Amino acid sequence: MGRSPCCEKVGLKRGRWTAEEDDILRKYIEANGEGSWRSMPKNAGLLRCGKSCRLRWINYLRGDLKRGNFTTEEEDLIIKLHASLGNRWSLIAAKLPGRTDNEIKNYWNSHLSRRIHTFLRPRGVGQPVMMNLAKMGVVSKKKISRLTLKNPNNKTKEELPKSSHSEVVLASEKALRPTVKKSNNNIISTQGKTTPTSICESKETTLQEGQLMEGHDGDHVVKDPYQDNLKVVLGPREVTQGVINGINEKVPQEGEEKGVVFPSDIEGSNGVGAFSDKEENGVWGFSEEREISGVFRDSNKRTSDGGGENGGGGGLSSYMESCEMTYHSSFSSSMNSSFGDEWTSSCVGEEWIDMDWESVLERHLPWEGEELMSWLEEFQC
DNA sequence: AAGTGCCTCAACCGCGCGCTG
DNA sequence: GCAGCGCGCGGTTGAGGCACT
Numbered sequence: 413m414g415r416s417p418c419c420e421k422v423g424l425k426r427g428r429w430t431a432e433e434d435d436i437l438r439k440y441i442e443a444n445g446e447g448s449w450r451s452m453p454k455n456a457g458l459l460r461c462g463k464s465c466r467l468r469w470i471n472y473l474r475g476d477l478k479r480g481n482f483t484t485e486e487e488d489l490i491i492k493l494h495a496s497l498g499n500r501w502s503l504i505a506a507k508l509p510g511r512t513d514n515e516i517k518n519y520w521n522s523h524l525s526r527r528i529h530t531f532l533r534p535r536g537v538g539q540p541v542m543m544n545l546a547k548m549g550v551v552s553k554k555k556i557s558r559l560t561l562k563n564p565n566n567k568t569k570e571e572l573p574k575s576s577h578s579e580v581v582l583a584s585e586k587a588l589r590p591t592v593k594k595s596n597n598n599i600i601s602t603q604g605k606t607t608p609t610s611i612c613e614s615k616e617t618t619l620q621e622g623q624l625m626e627g628h629d630g631d632h633v634v635k636d637p638y639q640d641n642l643k644v645v646l647g648p649r650e651v652t653q654g655v656i657n658g659i660n661e662k663v664p665q666e667g668e669e670k671g672v673v674f675p676s677d678i679e680g681s682n683g684v685g686a687f688s689d690k691e692e693n694g695v696w697g698f699s700e701e702r703e704i705s706g707v708f709r710d711s712n713k714r715t716s717d718g719g720g721e722n723g724g725g726g727g728l729s730s731y732m733e734s735c736e737m738t739y740h741s742s743f744s745s746s747m748n749s750s751f752g753d754e755w756t757s758s759c760v761g762e763e764w765i766d767m768d769w770e771s772v773l774e775r776h777l778p779w780e781g782e783e784l785m786s787w788l789e790e791f792q793c
Numbered sequence: 794a795a796g797t798g799c800c801t802c803a804a805c806c807g808c809g810c811g812c813t814g
Numbered sequence: 815g816c817a818g819c820g821c822g823c824g825g826t827t828g829a830g831g832c833a834c835t
Binding site for chain 1: 800801802803804805806
């Protein structure tokens with residue numbers, strides 16, 4: 413079974429390219445042009461797979477590549493484009509002349525994804541929360557590895573739950589934020605209210621710490637024990653048998669910051685198992701949330717990737733992703749599809765930072781491809 | 794100074810899609 | 815309609831080097 417190799421690999425060189433190989437490839441392409449990658453290495457006299465040649469050319473040897481650090485403008489653009497397009501690096505790269513999808517992907521995974529907290533920071537607060545953690549002594553100065561993030565308990569792959577994305581949530585967050593106690597006995601029904609208004613209106617209700625309020629469509633609201641003026645909106649599927657599964661957004665009230673509840677906040681969920689590639693026990697998985705969020709992808713694609721076993725992409729970027737997805741999910745689960753700017757302005761309002769504004773819009777506008785790109789061009793690119 | 798842990802990024806892998814015969 | 819091929823994409827890996835103990 414399985415697909416036959418793209419090319420005959422026996423006797424072919426792998427690994428890093430030497431300067432000589434680069435030179436051969438460059439000269440060959442300059443003389444003969446791009447294309448016909450399969451036959452190229454043979455014609456050029458390279459002991460390389462055609463795929464490898466193509467990658468080397470596209471990612472490194474091409475003349476129009478812009479080497480060096482990403483500028484602030486480029487970073488901002490990547491962040492915004494990623495919010496709109498998701499992990500479609502080729503589309504993002506198309507908006508950044510001289511940058512390759514691979515380069516952007518790497519940069520995102522190693523740098524930008526760490527700024528997850530900043531996209532939620534309140535207006536006027538320039539210092540990203542993450543940046544303060546080390547200073548606060550909450551986290552060790554030691555770098556946090558992808559492996560550690562993926563597998564904080566040093567469990568083997570086999571021991572890990574299938575989807576450990578949410579475990580990425582970092583010990584530091586646990587230290588920063590208290591646990592939200594689940595409380596099966598404290599569910600207050602607030603039926604009859606309509607979403608999205610119900611969420612806004614529910615803010616008027618005084619909640620006790622740990623108290624759950626049942627809202628429209630099964631949404632639940634729980635008081636944030638960490639900040640008095642924040643409440644957490646839980647999706648309809650996220651309180652099952654008294655267990656709060658997963659993370660959700662905090663609904664900001666006037667003049668307060670928008671926040672995120674971390675999986676680690678939820679005692680009982682253990683931060684694990686709340687996210688699954690499949691909809692299990694009524695919990696939305698990633699793939700589904702992607703579709704809901706408007707970043708439509710083939711849901712069957714790459715199902716074999718297996719959530720918790722991801723490598724580079726499964727680190728902080730996954731955390732970032734999980735936050736975004738949850739953000740989206742909360743919308744989708746709490747609101748019917750017809751809500752529009754009215755809700756956005758009433759509940760979101762001017763106080764919200766614009767970091768993820770595209771993703772807000774995209775929920776209303778399930779565009780794809782060219783339409784989306786032209787829309788982006790019109791606004792900023 | 795040495796050892797260890799972690800990060801970065803170039804390269805690889807597998808899959809899907811479009812084209813062609 | 816189908817199969818094979820070539821290409822492109824996104825996820826993943828691992829060597830090299832840096833940071834920390």
